[in-house]
Amino acid sequence: MTVGLSKNIHVGILVALLFCLQHTAAWCQARPSLGGTSRMMNNALTAMEQGDYEKANRHFREIINSNTAIPPEMPYHFAATLYHLGQYDNSANFIKKYLDLNGYNGEHYEQAKELEKKLEVHLNEIRACNYCDNRGYRYTTCTTCDGKKQIEQACSLCKGQGVIGCSRCVGKGLVTKKNVFNIVEYFECERCSGEGRLPCSKCEGKLIEFDDCRVCQAKGLIPSEKICDHQENGPLSFRTGFKNPFHRH
Numbered sequence: 177m178t179v180g181l182s183k184n185i186h187v188g189i190l191v192a193l194l195f196c197l198q199h200t201a202a203w204c205q206a207r208p209s210l211g212g213t214s215r216m217m218n219n220a221l222t223a224m225e226q227g228d229y230e231k232a233n234r235h236f237r238e239i240i241n242s243n244t245a246i247p248p249e250m251p252y253h254f255a256a257t258l259y260h261l262g263q264y265d266n267s268a269n270f271i272k273k274y275l276d277l278n279g280y281n282g283e284h285y286e287q288a289k290e291l292e293k294k295l296e297v298h299l300n301e302i303r304a305c306n307y308c309d310n311r312g313y314r315y316t317t318c319t320t321c322d323g324k325k326q327i328e329q330a331c332s333l334c335k336g337q338g339v340i341g342c343s344r345c346v347g348k349g350l351v352t353k354k355n356v357f358n359i360v361e362y363f364e365c366e367r368c369s370g371e372g373r374l375p376c377s378k379c380e381g382k383l384i385e386f387d388d389c390r391v392c393q394a395k396g397l398i399p400s401e402k403i404c405d406h407q408e409n410g411p412l413s414f415r416t417g418f419k420n421p422f423h424r425h
């Protein structure tokens with residue numbers, strides 16, 4: 177009994193040891209790339225200090241794209257950079273990530289909570305604005321439908337031909353009937369008057385049909401790459417027929 181028990185304990189210790197070793201190994205593997213990451217991180221922080229947030233943004237994205245371990249304080253600095261660039265929705269995502277990962281232990285916990293508060297003001301503005309999407313990007317006229325919400329396309333039933341095959345005579349123009357002597361006789365199809373074809377019932381010969389624009393989900397608008405100023409006639413309002421899609425008459 178005692179031998180068995182002590183053996184179990186030994187196995188337990190061994191498993192625990194192996195577990196530690198595995199983690200150490202993973203940590204060791206990640207180490208060589210940490211040099212690159214900290215260099216990128218330093219570049220980003222320097223750019224932030226210089227007030228060049230576009231440049232800082234590029235360096236932070238380099239870190240994300242490098243597929244290496246992300247330094248724990250990185251999400252906070254990235255969120256602050258995105259805040260300065262007016263990318264409030266994205267900034268909020270990274271602040272959330274930072275607080276989820278580090279909690280109270282984050283070096284920038286207080287600043288992160290403060291930034292979260294500042295962001296809330298902007299996020300509320302975005303929610304209340306009809307001129308931008310939920311990330312704060314200004315809407316512009318959909319180029320696919322030209323703001324018309326629908327697109328013109330070849331009729332899907334007749335494929336733009338204007339006619340469809342007659343279903344009664346299967347396009348032959350003739351139908352068969354058996355007479356009293358059980359002999360098959362041919363008659364002109366009544367439905368298509370022997371033509372075998374009928375005007376398209378869907379487009380009624382217009383060859384086209386209208387379908388909801390899928391690009392803008394029939395809103396006539398798509399988000400541009402410009403951060404919205406939430407002003408109806410501000411510098412970001414588009415001259416070409418901007419219509420508020422949510423305006424109730």
Ligand SMILES: [Zn+2]
Pocket residue numbers: 318319320321322323324325326389390391392393394395396397
């Ligand atoms: Zn459209």
Ligand SMILES: [Zn+2]
Pocket residue numbers: 342343344345346347348349350365366367368369370371372373
């Ligand atoms: Zn017919």
Ligand SMILES: [Zn+2]
Pocket residue numbers: 331332333334335336337338339376377378379380381382383384
């Ligand atoms: Zn048609």
Ligand SMILES: [Zn+2]
Pocket residue numbers: 301302305306307308312404405406407
């Ligand atoms: Zn807006």
